[in-house]
Amino acid sequence: MTKSGLANKITASFIIVSVLAVIATSLIMLLMTRQQFSTYIDNYNQVMLDQWAPIISDYYSQYGSSGLQEYLQANTTGSGNATGRRRHGSMPMGMGIRQGQRLIVADANNIVVADTQGLLTGQPAKLDSLHLSSRELLIDNQPRATLYIISPLGSGLSSLENQFVARLTINTVILAIFIGLIALILGLVLGKRISSPLAALSTAIHQLANGQLDERLSLQGDREFMELGRDFNLMAQKLDDVEKNRRRLTADISHELRTPLTFLRGQLEGMQTGSIPLDVENIALLQDEVIRLSHLVKELDNLSLVENRAVSLNLSRFPLSELLEHLTPVSLAMQDKGISYSIDIDSAITEIYADRDRLLQILLNLLSNAMQHVEQGGQVTLSIKQHRNHLQFAVADNGRGIPPENLPHVFERFYRVDDSRNRREGGMGLGLAIARGYVEAQQGKIWVESSTGCGTVFYFTLPQE
Incomplete structure (x- = not known):
């Protein structure tokens, strides 16, 4: 993926997510607003039923359904002739219905006897509306008719309410555009901030794959x-x-x-x-x-x-004296070079639990390494100490020591502190790597402590349980 391609995708993602969030929020607000208006209309219809039901019940008990159509139209919409108003009187002050609302009265046979819009009079009351409220009209405590108030959502909303919804929609579009522009700017900035280091990393990886192993990165930022x-x-x-x-x-x-x-x-x-x-x-x-x-x-x-972790082990208990006997050739070689060799072993240690051949190889490698780095007249000491459930071995010398920058690498294969000296003496830099592998295969640990001019000590531990 190119730098520009990643930046464009990040920018597009910012814009899409931001605009979708605005649209989703606005839709929720719109739905909640309409729901509130719808609830308001339903509540208003109930209030209207409370007001109109006793009036129409009283009219119905006195005159029946005769003239009810003219009475409703005359007193609600002002349409029709004034006969109904003069004949049967006017409704109380303050009574009225909102624009778009509709009053319908059906008799006991569900036949419409009055309709403020005059569309269903004389027809069966088959009503289907989003907002329909009804109440039975009791005449002499008997249900004689049913009063319906219909408020379709579209027409039931007042002009002020419709204007509010329209403005909310317009503001949503404007807000979405504004947020989109902000997301575009942020996407470009963040896209560049993210893609630039990745592009540098991609370039470095390609160079590394082409054999330029000296390639290094200096990434800044997060x-x-x-x-x-x-x-x-x-x-x-x-x-x-x-x-x-x-x-x-x-x-x-x-x-x-x-x-x-x-x-x-x-x-x-x-x-x-x-x-x-x-x-x-x-x-x-x-x-x-x-x-x-x-x-x-x-x-x-x-x-x-x-390196393949395929070291086979033959763990057993064997006498300490048997191990020391196999180290005799090394001590003789040190004597020939004029190097003093000593042993410091806890008196309580008489047996060792380990793979004898692997342990012998570890000690031979460490002692040979010490002998190579000690001049004539130097000192090499092998010590074995008991520590709870493990033995700690140490091979110490008073040679020239290992520089601090070389210490982290001494157990690496083929690593040699002094190439010319080790090659002359036949070392290939494998002994310490093999020693570490044998120690770790027996669940032990190995490490080194050294300082230039003060000698070196190699430690390793082997569990005894």
Whole structure:
């Protein structure tokens, strides 16, 4: 959706909703007004019945239906001759009917004997009107006739009432136009305010999809758009990091494979030509390179298991001494480098509940990482402490530490604080990522604390229940 298209739709929506709201409100007001007028007419008819019923009953008891037609016309509309008025007298002062109202009198046989409009006289009283009020006329306490007052809505409304409804309709149209103009202005302003950030986001997404991973957004305005911009930048940064890691992985694997393969190829070619003697020492060198390649493949396989959450666990209780025994090669390697290695374990800990092989791999990775970052004469300490229902492991060193900006990334795959040093020492940046995966697979937590020049401590916990 283009920027202008979205803005136009928002503007149109504002106009439609606003105009419909005005029309709906006006229709409700119109209906309520007409209902009030209708109720007023019905009430007025009842008042008229109260006034006319005794007069016509009195007339009917004295004269019957004879002359009633002329009497009503003479005393209500002023039409017809004055015979009825002179013969039977006039109605009391103040009596009368409103314009459009109609009086009809039907006898006991439902035959119209009087009609102020003179249309139904002598015919059966088949009346159908929107506003019809009636009352039986009692003569000597016997129903002898029926008085009807008809007030059709259209004609029953006075001219003032009709003018009010007409003005209300006109004002509704004017108000709808006015509200529509306001909605148009608001729609244009808000449409631009909403569509501009979305258009910028759409452009940035297209650029990101085309491989421009350095694209970033700076959305201003409402808090939601600012958060959207931050989320986009975070996503773009992660994609950029993934791409850099992918390139680094390609370079690392190429480097790690090229060196041993080149060495193996050279050694084997030399043995074939006889320039390199086929003895135990040279075969041992070939075996070391094969072991190095096997270790690389194993690390990549372990990383794949961790990332796919497919790590299989064999949880059991085993003696602490068994774990420490398997760590002996690392302590010997540290001694060879002139690094002091110590152990600090609570005396109450004799058994550990965990996957032994995974735990051993975690500790080997952390200790190897510490050994790589400690100079000769440095110190590495392994501690295990009991904390209620879990054990806390810690691997501490007094090496050069990790810069604060690198701390959030140390557990990411292929991440290395010092590329040149780790590559020279054979590290690919997989050990800590694998360690984190193994810890989390056993429902534990792992974290790091470090400061430049003051050493580093890696902590992790494992539940014991």
